[in-house]
Amino acid sequence: MSKTFKIGGVHPHDSKFSRNCAIEVLPLPQTVYISMAQHLGAPAVPCVAVGDKVKAGQVIAEPAPRALSAYVHSSVSGTVKSIGPRKDIAGNNQNHIEILVEGDEWAEGIDLSTDLVTTIPTDRAEVLKKIQMGGVVGLGGATFPAHVKLNPPAGSKAECLILNGAECEPFLTSDNRIMIERSKEIVVGAAIMQMVLGGCPCVIGIEENKPEAIAAMNKAVSELGYPGISVMVLMKKYPQGGEKQLINAVMGREVGSGALPISAGAVVQNVATSLAVYEAVQKNKPLVTNTMTITGDCLPVEKQHNYLFRIGMPLSWIAEYAGGVPEGAAKVVSGGPMMGRAISNLDACTVKGSSSLLYLSEKTTKRAAQSNCIRCGKCAEACPMGLEPFLLNKLAKNGMMDELEANAVQDCISCGCCQFSCPACIPLLDTINIAKGQVLGILRARAAAAKAAAEAAKASQK
Amino acid sequence: MNKLLVSPSPHVHTSVSTQSLMRDVVIAMLPAALVSVLFYGWSEILILAVSVISCVGLEYLISKFLLKRPATICDLSAVVTGVLLALNVPPTCPWWVIVIGAIFAIGVAKMTFGGLGQNMFNPAIAGRVFLLVSFPTYMTDWTVPAGFIHATDAVSGATLLGAYAEGGVEAIKGINYLQTLFFNIGGSAGEISACALLVGFVYLLVRKVIRPHITLSIWGTVAVLALIFWAINPAKYPDPIFALLTGGVLLGSIFMATDYVTSPMSAKGGIIFGVGIGLLTVLIRYFGSYPEGVSFAILIMNATVPLINKYCHQKKYGRK
Ligand code: SF4
Ligand code: SF4
Numbered sequence: 001m002s003k004t005f006k007i008g009g010v011h012p013h014d015s016k017f018s019r020n021c022a023i024e025v026l027p028l029p030q031t032v033y034i035s036m037a038q039h040l041g042a043p044a045v046p047c048v049a050v051g052d053k054v055k056a057g058q059v060i061a062e063p064a065p066r067a068l069s070a071y072v073h074s075s076v077s078g079t080v081k082s083i084g085p086r087k088d089i090a091g092n093n094q095n096h097i098e099i100l101v102e103g104d105e106w107a108e109g110i111d112l113s114t115d116l117v118t119t120i121p122t123d124r125a126e127v128l129k130k131i132q133m134g135g136v137v138g139l140g141g142a143t144f145p146a147h148v149k150l151n152p153p154a155g156s157k158a159e160c161l162i163l164n165g166a167e168c169e170p171f172l173t174s175d176n177r178i179m180i181e182r183s184k185e186i187v188v189g190a191a192i193m194q195m196v197l198g199g200c201p202c203v204i205g206i207e208e209n210k211p212e213a214i215a216a217m218n219k220a221v222s223e224l225g226y227p228g229i230s231v232m233v234l235m236k237k238y239p240q241g242g243e244k245q246l247i248n249a250v251m252g253r254e255v256g257s258g259a260l261p262i263s264a265g266a267v268v269q270n271v272a273t274s275l276a277v278y279e280a281v282q283k284n285k286p287l288v289t290n291t292m293t294i295t296g297d298c299l300p301v302e303k304q305h306n307y308l309f310r311i312g313m314p315l316s317w318i319a320e321y322a323g324g325v326p327e328g329a330a331k332v333v334s335g336g337p338m339m340g341r342a343i344s345n346l347d348a349c350t351v352k353g354s355s356s357l358l359y360l361s362e363k364t365t366k367r368a369a370q371s372n373c374i375r376c377g378k379c380a381e382a383c384p385m386g387l388e389p390f391l392l393n394k395l396a397k398n399g400m401m402d403e404l405e406a407n408a409v410q411d412c413i414s415c416g417c418c419q420f421s422c423p424a425c426i427p428l429l430d431t432i433n434i435a436k437g438q439v440l441g442i443l444r445a446r447a448a449a450a451k452a453a454a455e456a457a458k459a460s461q462k
Numbered sequence: 463m464n465k466l467l468v469s470p471s472p473h474v475h476t477s478v479s480t481q482s483l484m485r486d487v488v489i490a491m492l493p494a495a496l497v498s499v500l501f502y503g504w505s506e507i508l509i510l511a512v513s514v515i516s517c518v519g520l521e522y523l524i525s526k527f528l529l530k531r532p533a534t535i536c537d538l539s540a541v542v543t544g545v546l547l548a549l550n551v552p553p554t555c556p557w558w559v560i561v562i563g564a565i566f567a568i569g570v571a572k573m574t575f576g577g578l579g580q581n582m583f584n585p586a587i588a589g590r591v592f593l594l595v596s597f598p599t600y601m602t603d604w605t606v607p608a609g610f611i612h613a614t615d616a617v618s619g620a621t622l623l624g625a626y627a628e629g630g631v632e633a634i635k636g637i638n639y640l641q642t643l644f645f646n647i648g649g650s651a652g653e654i655s656a657c658a659l660l661v662g663f664v665y666l667l668v669r670k671v672i673r674p675h676i677t678l679s680i681w682g683t684v685a686v687l688a689l690i691f692w693a694i695n696p697a698k699y700p701d702p703i704f705a706l707l708t709g710g711v712l713l714g715s716i717f718m719a720t721d722y723v724t725s726p727m728s729a730k731g732g733i734i735f736g737v738g739i740g741l742l743t744v745l746i747r748y749f750g751s752y753p754e755g756v757s758f759a760i761l762i763m764n765a766t767v768p769l770i771n772k773y774c775h776q777k778k779y780g781r782k
Contacts, residue, residue: 416472
């Protein structure tokens with residue numbers, strides 16, 4: 001019996017139509033626009049000027065000082081044409097560096113060969129530095145800078161490194177493809193992270209609907225023979241790849257409310273992140289490429305693809321290259337259908353964490369008119385955090401902040417299971433997300449006030 | 463290119479809707495309805511028709527003319543109430559009594575509270591209890607009309623529970639449980655065949671329309687309590703199987719206690735709710751003045767649902 005998380009979850013059709021499409025390398029566009037905000041935290045600060053010549057893999061922006069941030073590298077060689085605001089997929093202005101592509105010359109010291117480097121370095125600090133300098137961020141959705149997550153605070157100990165190969169979002173197949181085509185590199189990446197974390201065991205969790213990936217990863221693990229790495233087959237259930245759910249499925253533990261995974265002894269990284277760690281550490285290649293899926297329910301399978309893209313490629317250019325936005329697409333989503341973002345602006349560009357262009361038909365994606373809550377409890381049954389969405393929705397409508405906090409709205413992971421399940425088609429998550437934002441604001445303000453009070457008390461003691 | 467939709471996630475939705483759930487409930491009641499038609503014939507067809515038509519019609523008229531809002535009859539919840547009400551009255555019940563039941567069920571118990579989802583009491587139960595109190599003679603007339611199947615082999619006459627109430631354990635000696643399981647003539651329409659009801663229950667579980675907690679905890683409680691009474695005094699009290707198979711325990715526990723709107727949200731709450739119903743059912747039967755306790759038990763427990771919901775929550779991830 002394959003493992004899974006205990007509370008809630010839903011079973012949308014997995015729609016992995018593009019599972020057998022091998023990864024193809026996209027050609028280069030004429031221009032790329034590289035966003036400064038492609039990681040969780042503060043946007044990076046450009047360190048090149050208009051007119052500069054850059055090479056692929058060269059640092060073009062440095063982490064914002066004294067903040068959670070990450071390096072950004074050029075994905076192409078060419079000339080910096082402009083630096084300024086440009087709209088991202090949600091239509092918000094972000095600082096972008098525009099580069100005119102000239103040739104394809106890579107910065108020195110980057111190993112572009114496909115030779116597998118299996119010797120694991122032993123200098124922990126050095127490796128962490130390389131991961132940081134390579135601009136590696138988590139590629140499972142949150143884009144949290146990897147070197148921070150791999151360096152747990154003093155006093156906490158990693159007991160298990162979990163590689164997330166669940167790919168529980170319907171339609172997406174890029175993780176499936178890299179696990180099939182680049183399994184050994186992923187396993188070396190895992191071994192590197194094991195070393196960094198002090199030699200804890202590593203479990204690679206893969207949902208059972210990806211048998212080829214499971215076979216390939218098992219083969220790579222046994223052939224490479226690193227100690228303490230194993231593959232765990234997980235049940236097909238959304239959100240299996242949610243960090244908290246994966247920890248529960250693999251380790252049988254729960255992460256306390258508001259706490260970090262490391263408090264339960266877990267560090268979770270996506271398989272794509274492991275690949276990026278491999279490239280950054282073993283090949284000196286920073287994170288400027290990733291894999292994305294072109295898919296949808298209104299796209300014939302022969303037009304679906306898994307592409308190796310470079311960051312900064314305009315989505316409209318990729319869509320055009322792939323054969324254009326299909327007839328009948330009512331919505332284009334970046335990411336999966338459960339948590340991805342609807343793209344309002346196809347002129348936006350790929351970022352490190354891009355995972356798909358998902359074309360959904362009106363029939364699949366159009367929201368039906370909502371009706372009365374019939375109190376069926378299906379939303380609560382589906383919630384993987386054990387919350388009661390019908391109640392949160394009601395409390396939010398009435399602006400009852402204290403009750404929202406007491407009923408743990410701040411624990412919501414925005415997975416969408418509740419709204420997906422509601423037979424009355426109530427847009428539960430829309431309301432809950434807003435309420436969560438407000439309650440988190442209140443909690444932050446309270447924490448800040450407590451801190452200020454403590455400092456004031458300290459100061460008056462002196 | 464057309465304008466793209468941009469709404470927040472999730473971008474897909476389950477195919478289960480309020481309407482599909484209610485349709486499943488109607489389908490689950492079909493075996494019981496079919497059996498009742500077979501045994502009670504045309505009069506049962508009439509009852510079903512009158513009940514469904516008055517429930518749906520009333521809901522339509524009330525929302526359209528009194529509440530002045532779009533009618534919600536497409537969600538099929540009024541059909542569910544209609545079929546349930548029909549299964550809850552004797553086959554000889556005059557049509558106008560059923561219409562009054564429908565008026566109370568839909569008009570009072572459902573629409574005055576704001577319609578589906580807002581009502582405190584299960585409409586069909588409220589209708590049945592209202593009729594039981596207002597028209598006791600019609601509601602306990604267990605004459606068996608001519609059916610399409612001749613029921614000589616079936617247990618017939620007064621309801622088994624009625625017989626027991628009058629004649630004690632002696633009166634129900636020698637009944638054949640196997641037979642009761644398939645056809646137990648002389649109850650309200652929905653109580654004829656335990657088997658048909660169980661088929662409906664399994665269907666609801668398989669289709670994931672309901673969870674089993676409420677129904678099973680009612681059965682468990684009724685069985686355990688009946689067993690205790692029976693063990694103490696078998697000359698006075700019937701055995702647990704009798705207690706379970708008669709008097710609408712099955713009908714009530716499968717189709718009425720599990721009504722979403724009027725039962726608790728959490729599994730834990732559902733168990734408390736079910737145990738409460740089982741307890742009250744047995745107490746009313748053995749010590750109350752009505753032989754039949756399920757309807758009253760469900761109605762009383764419906765009233766406790768807000769309280770149960772307030773104190774029973776499911777386990778949250780990462781919290782005690
Ligand atoms: S979106 Fe939030 S409330 Fe809804 S199911 Fe997911 S965690 Fe629960
Ligand atoms: S799933 Fe929808 S209808 Fe059912 S309880 Fe939750 S909010 Fe109400």
